[in-house]
Amino acid sequence: MKPGNILVVDDEQSQREIMALILRSEKYEVDLASTAKETVNKFQNGEYDLVLTDLKLPDTEGLGILQQIFRSNPLACVIIMTAHGSIDSAVEAMKQGALDYLTKPLDREELLIAVKRAFEKISLVKENNRLRQQLQEKFHVSNIIGDHPRMQEIFAVVKKISNSTATVLISGESGTGKELLARAIHFNSARKSKPFQAINCAAIPETLIESELFGYEKGAFTGAANRRIGLFEAADGGTLFLDEVGDLNLHLQGKLLRALQEKKIRRLGGSDETVIDVRVIAATNKRLDQEIKKDQFREDLYYRLNVISIQMPPLRERGTDIPTLVSHFIQKYNRNTGKQIGGVSREAMRKFLEYSWPGNVRQLESSIERAVLLCEEDVIGAGDLPPEICRLPSPLNVLGLELPPEGVSLEDLERELIYKAMEQSDWIIMKAAKLLGLTYKTLQYRLEKHGIKRPDLIASNEAIKTPEKV
Ligand SMILES: Nc1ncnc2c1ncn2[C@@H]1O[C@H](COP(=O)(O)OP(=O)(O)OP(=O)(O)O)[C@@H](O)[C@H]1O
Ligand SMILES: [Mg+2]
Incomplete structure (x- = not known):
């Protein structure tokens, strides 16, 4: 374990120095104090893991020093040192929260063992606190799986906005869980007992979206036989989820902006305005900033929707969540x-x-x-697994081939590969053809083309030729 910071308190200089010497020899950081006042001062301004203090100090009596230390930090870790024979005060000190006690005169080994034990305790307590805090911080929003820090950040945002009515824009690639998150926001909000209404702006014909959202009065258009309320009204007090909001046409974007700004809507064919109390959550897998540049999305609506912006990370960027997701879906x-x-x-x-x-x-x-x-x-x-996930490794990977910066000649590579295959097949063409996924005829043709011959045959040819040359 990493040695820590110790504050050694004793009114006798020689005692302080000898303890400092012993502790420093074991790589602890040591600071010294000689009075209660100095101790409390240093303790409040420094970061000490442990205080080793004599009970008998010129400016306190009894357990005074212990009480003063605990007053500045109730969780302080303190070992007290008492004169031989004052065991009662040692017991009392332990009752009040001291970790341990040592009796004077001090023994080097005893001192080091007590300090080591104290640090083991301290690290356990720290670990325990850290785990407890982690448990409190880490919460799962309904059944959304996400231990990855980026998901945890998103959950923290969801928690923070649970009681606000601010509009939320969730962006992210298809299948990243935008709709799931929108529902989680609703069901973690004060509106959870009110309706959650959803509309997919990409899936409904443009002509119908308007009446779906705003409703219509009887006779507003042919076929409007009865009055019908729209999703804004149906979601009253609750949440309206506008999925694929990037697919709304400009006319509807204008109407939506007005409804959000004025918090009122008018049914098609109607003259009265209805006040609405709806939290809007929008989602998109388009880059709305780019749609704005292409004049496909209104910038003012974008800012109106993007009060709280949540970007769902693609799964490939949070691979650590894959095992948990896999067992969840199994x-x-x-x-x-x-x-x-x-x-x-x-x-x-x-x-x-x-x-x-x-x-x-x-x-x-x-x-x-x-x-x-x-x-x-x-x-x-x-x-x-589906074939796209369980693809066979590519031949290049199998061969462990990397192209050199200067490149290679495909022609040479082919010649060498064929040569290698022939060698490995004891020069049996049929066998080598199989290795290369070629027919016998094709390989025979390529052997001719590259002039590949079995080496012992070349040698015997040369052997015949040599005498002629001489
Ligand atoms: N973190 C997650 N934990 C558990 N299930 C998830 C998670 N994210 C997504 N899913 C599941 O994956 C599927 C797709 O999620 P969802 O419909 O919310 O994605 P989306 O981002 O809205 O996709 P699209 O843009 O294609 O509409 C759903 O069945 C959902 O339950
Ligand atoms: Mg969706």
Whole structure:
């Protein structure tokens, strides 16, 4: 364990110095004080892990020094030193919270053992506090899985905004959990007992979105046989989720902006305005800043929506969450199918971790759903994964080939590969063709083309030729 900072308190200079010497020889940082006043002063201004103090100081009596230290920090770690024979005050000091006591005259070994024990205790207490704090800080928003720091940051934002009505804009690639988060925001908010209404602006024909959102009066258009309230009114007191808000056309963007600014809407064909109390959460997988540049999205609406901005990270950027997500979805599909898959094989997990997940969590979920259905063993194996995830390694990777900066000649490479395959196949063309995925005829043609010949044949040819040359 790392040695820590100790404040040594004694009114006798020689005592202080000898203790400092012993402790420093064990790499502890040591500071010294000789009175209660000096101790409290130093203790309040410095960072000490441990105080080692004599009870008998010129400016306090009894356990006075202990009480003063605890007054400045109730959790201080203190070892007291008492004169031989005053065991009663030692017991009392322990009752009041001292970690340990030592009797004078001090023994080097005893001193070091007591200090070491104190530091072990301190580190346990620190670890305990750290874990407790972590537990309090780390909370999961309903059933959204995310231990990754970026998800934890998002959960912290959700917690912070739970009682506000500020508009939220959630952006992120498809399948990253935008809708799931929107629901979590609603169900973690003071509005949770009021409705959550959702509309997907990309999935509904433009002509219908307006009446869906704002409702209509009887006779507002052909077919409007009765009055109908829109989602803004239906979500009264609750949350309206505008999914794929980047797909709204400019006309509707204007109407939406007005509704958000004025907190009032007017049904189609109506003349009265209705006051609305709705929290809007919008989501998009488009880059709205770029849509603004292309004049496809109103900048004023963007700022109105983007009061609180949440960016869902793509799954490939939070790979540490993959194992938890995998077991979460296995449990889910075990329940759905009545199967009892226990997990995934090492090989399958490696594939999951290596894959880039363009479809994010949704794609991971459907891969698990499929694998649970296909799996005939207790655990999901690499063979149960969709082919895009379980791709065979590329030939270049198999060969461990990196192209040199100056490049290579494909022609030369082919010649060498064929030569190598022939060598490995004992110069049996049929065998080598198989190794290279070629037909016998194609390989024969390429052998001719590259002039590849079995070396012992060349040698015997030369042997015949040599005498002629001489
Ligand atoms: N962190 C997560 N924990 C558990 N399940 C998740 C998580 N993120 C997403 N999912 C699941 O993945 C699927 C896709 O999530 P969701 O529909 O919220 O994504 P999206 O970002 O709205 O996608 P799109 O842009 O395509 O609409 C859902 O089934 C959802 O339950
Ligand atoms: Mg969605």
